[in-house]
Structure formats: structure tokens, C-alpha cells
Amino acid sequence: MSGTLYGIGVGPGDPELLTLKAARLIASCPVVAYPVLPGTDSFARRIAAAHIPPTAREIAMEVPMRPDRAPAQAAYDTGAAHLADALAAGQDVACLCEGDPLFYGSFMYLSARLSGRFPVVAVPGVTSLTAAAAAAQRPLAARNDSVAVLPGTLPEDVLTARIAAAETVAILKVGRHLPKIVAAVRGAGCLDQASYVERASIPGEERVCPLAQAPAEAPYFSMILISKGTDPWL
Structure with missing residues (x-):
């Protein structure tokens, strides 16, 4: 056998x-x-x-x-x-x-x-998606929100269009693509609604900040969360 x-x-x-x-x-x-x-x-x-x-x-x-x-x-x-x-x-x-x-x-x-x-x-295992939301202490989605999961490897114009069209966004595979992603988020008018999460859940290494304050370089294990609050839940 x-x-x-x-x-x-x-x-x-x-x-x-x-x-x-x-x-x-x-x-x-x-x-x-x-x-x-x-x-x-x-x-x-x-x-x-x-x-x-x-x-x-x-x-x-x-x-x-x-x-x-x-x-x-x-x-x-x-x-x-x-x-x-x-x-x-x-x-x-x-x-x-x-x-x-x-x-x-x-x-x-x-x-x-x-x-x-x-x-x-x-x-199944706990995903980086939910770990990042927990680290940022913000709901990943609420009520009727839909969530778009985007790889940071996409071209900047594609990222900008998809971010603009979504209600809540999680961008994975950040790493060396961070400058391009920041430009796409800014182009979609969402920079003030974006959080940067680095090494979510890893003891002693986790970092969370507004995307506008993110470091110049990001590790592979980082993520960007954008919540537009389209459907208020409070």
C-alpha cells in the first residue's frame, strides 16, 4: 500500500x-x-x-x-x-x-x-491574509463588502484599475514591487486608506504602519490592506 x-x-x-x-x-x-x-x-x-x-x-x-x-x-x-x-x-x-x-x-x-x-x-492553514488583518486590527471585510486579493507582481496600470474598482483590497507578494504598488495605490486615490503589514504574526518581527510611512524596501512576507469603508458596519 x-x-x-x-x-x-x-x-x-x-x-x-x-x-x-x-x-x-x-x-x-x-x-x-x-x-x-x-x-x-x-x-x-x-x-x-x-x-x-x-x-x-x-x-x-x-x-x-x-x-x-x-x-x-x-x-x-x-x-x-x-x-x-x-x-x-x-x-x-x-x-x-x-x-x-x-x-x-x-x-x-x-x-x-x-x-x-x-x-x-x-x-488548511491560517493564511497571511487573516494574519495581516489581525496585526492591523482592522476588519478584512464587513457586511456586504467584497474582497479583492491581488498579487503585487501585476503591472501598475492593472493594479490601479483593480484597486479603484474594489471595496476592500489585499495585495500580496509585495517585496521588490513595493514602489510600483505604492504608485498604483496613490493612482487609485486610496493611499490614506492603506495599511502596510510586514511579517504578520512572526514574534518580534511584525510591523504595521500606514502605507504612506512604509519603508523604502519590503520583504517578501509583507502585505498591503486597503479598506474603503463602502458598507459601514458600525
């Missing part, structure tokens, strides 16, 4: 936001896998470290982050092959993923490669 592949969302950064189910599965799987940028440590592993048993075999999958998709796709091919070997041998595999495995999560690429051959289970 083959093993089961578990795509486990480990949450946005605070180890205490790991779900009970995630902790149980990580502790019970003989193989623990996780993506990692070349030359760095795995953030997902750091979040879940307390629950990884010393006897577990760990598979670190190096995945480059570049505009060209080919290197990452090749890395997922290689990673999926390693996971397939373990699964074919009857071993359950816990694949760690920051946030939620199916919300901009790396696990989706592995699931697509392996779900036709092995049992695959996605275990």
Missing part, C-alpha cells in the same frame, strides 16, 4: 498558529518535505520545527523564485520524484507549506504532479 501525501499549511509565521491537525500529522509522518530557496533555510520548517521528530527523514526541495517559470517547474518535477519514491515505499509524507497549501501555496504544484498516483490530502 502506498503512503499518503499531506500538504500541510503551517500558518503565517507564529508557531502557535499551527493547527492541531497539522501538528499531529507532522509528528506522525516518517518523511517531512518542504520547499526552500537555494542557499537559505526553510521558513516553513522553522515554523514547524518543534513538531518534527528526530527520526523523520527530511526532503528539502530547492525551488528558485524567478520570473521565468521553467526553473521552478523543473524543481517541482525533481521534488515530486523524490516524494513519489517515499510514497511508493508506503511512507506517509508531510509536505510543509507557509500559510495555506492551496492559497498561493507551493504544494499545489506537487499535488498536481502526484494526485493521480497517490492519495493526497490538503490540510
Whole structure:
């Protein structure tokens, strides 16, 4: 009998936001896998470290982050092959993923490669979206509000148009795109309604401020929230 592949969302950064189910599965799987940028440590592993048993075999999958998709796709091919070997041998595999495995999560690429051959289970995790709202202490949405989730990688004119058309906006994948995003938010007339959240929930590293006061450079784990108050809830 083959093993089961578990795509486990480990949450946005605070180890205490790991779900009970995630902790149980990580502790019970003989193989623990996780993506990692070349030359760095795995953030997902750091979040879940307390629950990884010393006897577990760990598979670190190096995945480059570049505009060209080919290197990452090749890395997922290689990673999926390693996971397939373990699964074919009857071993359950816990694949760690920051946030939620199916919300901009790396696990989706592995699931697509392996779900036709092995049992695959996605275990939801706390997303950076809700963690950022909690850090900013502002509702993500209320009453009849709709929420637009936008990647900061979009062109500036597209961002401006979508921000202008939305009621509440969350912009992810900020990083090096921050100057372009600020320009788009300003162009949509929403700068005064925007908050900048950096490393939401990560102990000792979280930062929240108005977007107009954001630093010149932003880490990958940052987000911008815009609430226009279209539907008053108080």
C-alpha cells in the first residue's frame, strides 16, 4: 500500500498558529518535505520545527523564485520524484507549506504532479491574509463588502484599475514591487486608506504602519490592506 501525501499549511509565521491537525500529522509522518530557496533555510520548517521528530527523514526541495517559470517547474518535477519514491515505499509524507497549501501555496504544484498516483490530502492553514488583518486590527471585510486579493507582481496600470474598482483590497507578494504598488495605490486615490503589514504574526518581527510611512524596501512576507469603508458596519 502506498503512503499518503499531506500538504500541510503551517500558518503565517507564529508557531502557535499551527493547527492541531497539522501538528499531529507532522509528528506522525516518517518523511517531512518542504520547499526552500537555494542557499537559505526553510521558513516553513522553522515554523514547524518543534513538531518534527528526530527520526523523520527530511526532503528539502530547492525551488528558485524567478520570473521565468521553467526553473521552478523543473524543481517541482525533481521534488515530486523524490516524494513519489517515499510514497511508493508506503511512507506517509508531510509536505510543509507557509500559510495555506492551496492559497498561493507551493504544494499545489506537487499535488498536481502526484494526485493521480497517490492519495493526497490538503490540510488548511491560517493564511497571511487573516494574519495581516489581525496585526492591523482592522476588519478584512464587513457586511456586504467584497474582497479583492491581488498579487503585487501585476503591472501598475492593472493594479490601479483593480484597486479603484474594489471595496476592500489585499495585495500580496509585495517585496521588490513595493514602489510600483505604492504608485498604483496613490493612482487609485486610496493611499490614506492603506495599511502596510510586514511579517504578520512572526514574534518580534511584525510591523504595521500606514502605507504612506512604509519603508523604502519590503520583504517578501509583507502585505498591503486597503479598506474603503463602502458598507459601514458600525
